[in-house]
Amino acid sequence: MTNLMAASTELFHRSPDERFDSLESLAAHVKHEQAVSREHWEQHVEPESIDGETLGLRLEDGSLQYLNDWSFGQLCRHCRLPKDTINRLSPATATQVVRETLPRSGRKPLQIYSVGHQAHAIHGTSYTRLYNAELLDAVRDSACGFTPPPVGFNGATGLYAGEQDMFCFLIDDDGWIDIRGEQFAPGFFVWNSEVGRRSVGLTTFWFQAVCQNHIVWDTTDVVEFTRKHTANVHESLAVVRRMIGDLARRRDERRDGFAKMVSQAMDARVGDTDEATTLLAKHGFAGKLAQQAVELAELRDSMNVFGLVDALTRIAGKLEFAGDRLELDTKAAGLLALAA
Template identity: 55%
Template sequence: MVNLTRASRELFSRTPDERFNSFDSLLAHCQARRERSSEHWQLSQQLCIEHTPEGLRMQLEDAETPNLSLSDWSFTQLCKLCGVQKDTVNKLTSETASRVFRDTMPHSREPLQVYAAADTALAVHSSTYSRLFDAEVLQAVREAAPDFTPPPTGMGGATGLYAGEQDMFAFGIDPDGWVEIGGENFAPGFFVWNSEVGRRSVGVQTFWYQEICQNHIVWDAIEVVELKRRHIGNVQDALDDVRLAIAQLVKKRDERRDSFASGIRQAMATPFGEDAEEVHKLLAKQGVSSRIAEQVVQLAGERTPYTVFGVVDALTRIAGRYENAGDRLVMDQKAASLLSLAA
């Protein structure tokens, strides 16, 4: 088992305006951003970074909004494109910085891709970059797992659902999906992420977990599966990755639910002992004290024969009375081992 910290890192790096309280609100935000965005193709030698009283602006040819402000990410990309240090350019006046970009801008036969929303340039990429919109990824998630919800609210009101200028991240769980695996309880969950501006890959990670803390650390995860793609080539195939990974998680959840339900039905129909005396003897063989066995007989009722489910249910209820977590764990383990008698 492993502890997953990806969602915890997101929790501590997101500002309040990047948090969303529901999957629907996150999806609506990403859809609205997509609708107001646009892509422009421009030769680098024709890309002008001009000095204005408001700071640096990007001048585009043949665009409805030819004068664009720069986001922190697009400014970072321009510095890399021109081979200049971002920290150095930040120390210059905007007038001097515009001359630096003009003098260092490379010439190429391949046009650059400028991604903009409203009047801001969000990203500048080469022609090899393939964009995948956050809304497309989230729609694929919705199709595959419509009944998953965000995790419990974390420290500082963190929601597990985030979208900022540079990327998106969503954390989903099935709060009703608990099943028993190897005598312990697990529930299914997933992370999904993307960046429309190339800040990170597009990816999905599915898992089964035992606990989520206030810091959104996922504790004791098993069957962890991760798929991710860079934004090159046919990145649209990543949508199939997301659908398939989450669909397989849902399928396994349903199979385990059915198996668990079948096991419970079988335990209800399987005799454990003909009478109280036999139940005492069989529990003693399993290491259960005479005092606990007496309580089991009382809680399991007077109907005979006593069933495996009745005995297990009684042990589980007795375990719930213990204040010490270690004592509860020992009793729960005994109950789980008895349940296997109905297999």
């Protein structure tokens, strides 16, 4: 088993105005944001100094769009300019530099995503926007019984939305199962960005505890899905509905099936260290990794299939890269089938 830190990371960097206490209030917010937003497809935009204090963009219809930090950075990247350097220039000088470096000849139109008179994002033609409201509708359709976790120590709720992205942490507090005194419940993270800061994604899991820092402790059966904001990004809505729906539908059967599988894994002795090492090697865990897992299981006096799976997931939790951790966790969880 491993610990998931994504919700804890969100807890520590979200300001109070980005927190929401219910799915309903978050849904109302993102629907309003979608309603007042607009996509402008512009063949020609003109950088302009606004009141001599800041850099903006004059669109083809004559309207003026202010820039926030994110859209300013995107504009700098589009012009191949270092953002930090442009930030040190006066507004008038920065405007002139951007005007002279903005690609114009034969270029494809720019996509300017604005809320009111502020540009929140600047993209090329390859970017396809998935609105937070669309994703949240898919979540609400399929996540019956899932609620936010207990409020974090600083008032964090697990439900967040700001100018750059949205993140939701939900658990099923009615889905707890008991396995020899240990409790497991289902939960998931889902996220998206309308401005290109991150992909759309979903992580589902079973967990044993959530602390006030929103660290999710001792998770198993971790499955992650992500998709970039390209032409097929809206297909991710069907995947999100299916993954959350599967998690919800499996709640009752997991009460019995999951508990039975883990109990069988706890009963399935693997013999001595040589036999355990041979078993792991047979299923693709060889060399130093198998040796570490066997030694850890032996140290914890759990020389059974579940003990080996637990040892492998603890090792995975110490790997540097999330992809490597997920791959090892998923592979280790497959060993539980040996006890079935």
